Amino acid sequence: MNDLDPPSRHPTTAPHRRAAPDTPLSSFAALLTDQGRALLEEVRDTEPAQELAVATRLRREHPVGLVSAALGQARLRQRAVAKFGAADAGRMYFTPNGVEQSTRASVAAYRARRFQELGVRSVADLCCGIGGDAIALARAGIRVLAVDRDPLTAAVARANADALGLGKLIEVREADVTEVATDAYDAVFVDPARRGGRGRVFDPEAYSPPLSWAVRTALEAPLAALKIAPGIPHETVPAEAGAEWISDSGDVKEAVLWFGTGDAGSVRATLLPGPRTLVGRGLPDPQVRPLGRYLYEPDGAVVRAHLVAEVAEELDGGGLIDETIAYITADSLKATPYATAYEITDQLPFGVKKLKALLRERGVGVLTVKKRGSAVEPEELRRKVKPQGPNSATVFLTRVKGAPTMLLGHPAPA
Numbered sequence: 127m128n129d130l131d132p133p134s135r136h137p138t139t140a141p142h143r144r145a146a147p148d149t150p151l152s153s154f155a156a157l158l159t160d161q162g163r164a165l166l167e168e169v170r171d172t173e174p175a176q177e178l179a180v181a182t183r184l185r186r187e188h189p190v191g192l193v194s195a196a197l198g199q200a201r202l203r204q205r206a207v208a209k210f211g212a213a214d215a216g217r218m219y220f221t222p223n224g225v226e227q228s229t230r231a232s233v234a235a236y237r238a239r240r241f242q243e244l245g246v247r248s249v250a251d252l253c254c255g256i257g258g259d260a261i262a263l264a265r266a267g268i269r270v271l272a273v274d275r276d277p278l279t280a281a282v283a284r285a286n287a288d289a290l291g292l293g294k295l296i297e298v299r300e301a302d303v304t305e306v307a308t309d310a311y312d313a314v315f316v317d318p319a320r321r322g323g324r325g326r327v328f329d330p331e332a333y334s335p336p337l338s339w340a341v342r343t344a345l346e347a348p349l350a351a352l353k354i355a356p357g358i359p360h361e362t363v364p365a366e367a368g369a370e371w372i373s374d375s376g377d378v379k380e381a382v383l384w385f386g387t388g389d390a391g392s393v394r395a396t397l398l399p400g401p402r403t404l405v406g407r408g409l410p411d412p413q414v415r416p417l418g419r420y421l422y423e424p425d426g427a428v429v430r431a432h433l434v435a436e437v438a439e440e441l442d443g444g445g446l447i448d449e450t451i452a453y454i455t456a457d458s459l460k461a462t463p464y465a466t467a468y469e470i471t472d473q474l475p476f477g478v479k480k481l482k483a484l485l486r487e488r489g490v491g492v493l494t495v496k497k498r499g500s501a502v503e504p505e506e507l508r509r510k511v512k513p514q515g516p517n518s519a520t521v522f523l524t525r526v527k528g529a530p531t532m533l534l535g536h537p538a539p540a
Contacts, residue, residue, distance in 0.1 A: 224256035234262035257283035349386035373427035415445030489515030
C-alpha cells in the first residue's frame with residue numbers, strides 16, 4: 127500500500143467483487159491514458175508537503191491507484207531534472223531505479239557524439255534501462271535497438287522514446303540481453319546493472335550481466351562500449367580495450383571501455399562540459415618536491431585514470447607533495463583545464479587548536495575543507511574550529527612527505 131493510500135472500506139451489506147490489484151506495470155500504463163496524462167499535468171508542481179492534501183482532493187474524482195501513480199511520477203520527474211534538465215524530465219517517465227542509475231544526459235550526449243564520429247549508424251543498447259542513452263544516440267541520428275528484460279523498465283523506455291518524438295529511431299524490446307542477436311548493428315553499448323538487493327555491487331562479475339559476458343559480447347562486435355563503475359581496478363581492464371574516465375562539472379560519473387576503436391590499451395580522462403580529453407602517455411609518477419606557492423587539485427577523472435603525471439608535466443616544475451597523495455605543487459601559476467589551482471598561504475602540522483587560532487587571526491568565517499590522505503571528516507573539523515569573520519579560506523587536510531599537514535589557502539585567479 128502506498129503511504130498516501132487510505133485503508134480500504136468494503137461494504138458489509140452486499141456481496142462485493144474485489145477489483146484486480148494494481149501492479150506497477152498496470153499503474154504505469156494508466157499514466158499513458160488521456161486521464162493519466164491530464165492528472166500528471168495537474169500534479170507536476172506538487173511540493174512534498176502538499177502531497178497528502180492534493181491526494182485527498184484528487185481521489186474524490188480519480189481512482190486511488192492512478193492518483194498515487196501520478197504523484198509518484200511527479201516526484202521522480204522532479205528528481206530527474208538534475209540529470210535530464212527540466213524540459214526533458216517534465217515529459218519523460220521514470221522508475222526509482224531508473225532515476226538513480228540512468229546516465230546523466232550530458233554524459234550520454236558526449237558518448238553518442240563519439241559513436242557518431244566513429245561512423246556508427248546503428249547501436250544495440252543492451253540493458254537500456256529507462257532509455258537515457260538510447261535517447262542521446264537517437265538524437266545523434268543513430269538507429270537504436272534498446273533492450274531490457276524488466277517489463278516495466280522496457281515500457282518506460284518505450285514511452286520515453288515516444289514522448290520525445292524518437293520512436294522511429296528507437297525500437298524497445300523486452301528480452302534477456304544474453305539472448306539478443308546484435309550482428310545487424312554497427313556497434314554494441316552495454317550498461318550492466320551495478321546494484322543488487324543490498325545496494326551497489328563492486329565485483330564486476332556480480333554485475334547483471336557479468337562484465338566477462340559484456341566483454342565477450344564487445345569483442346564479437348565491430349565496435350563496442352561498456353559502461354562500468356569508475357572505481358574499477360586498472361589491472362582488470364581487458365588488453366583489447368581503451369579505458370576512459372568521464373567527469374561532469376568536477377564529479378566523476380563513470381568509466382567506459384571502448385573496443386574496436388583502434389586505441390586498445392589507451393587511457394584517457396574526459397572532462398565535461400567541453401569536452402576536454404587528456405590522453406595518457408605512460409609517464410612515470412611525478413617526483414615528490416617541497417611545497418611551492420601553488421597547489422593543484424587534479425579533476426577526479428584524471429585521478430581515476432592515473433594521469434596525474436600528465437598534468438604535472440604541463441606545469442613548470444610540478445611535483446607531488448607526497449608520493450601517495452594526488453596533489454601537485456608548483457612555484458608558478460599556469461592554467462590547466464585538468465586541475466584546480468590554489469594559492470597556499472600557510473603550512474602547519476595538523477592540530478585543531480593551531481588551525482582555530484589561525485582562522486581567528488585571519489577573520490575566516492567561510493571555511494572550505496578538502497582532504498586527501500586524512501581520516502578527519504570535514505564537517506567535524508568545521509564544528510570544532512567554529513569559523514567566524516568576513517573572510518573565506520580553503521584548508522587542505524593531507525600529508526606532506528608523510529607528515530599529517532594542514533595547508534591554508536584560497537583559489538588562485540583564473
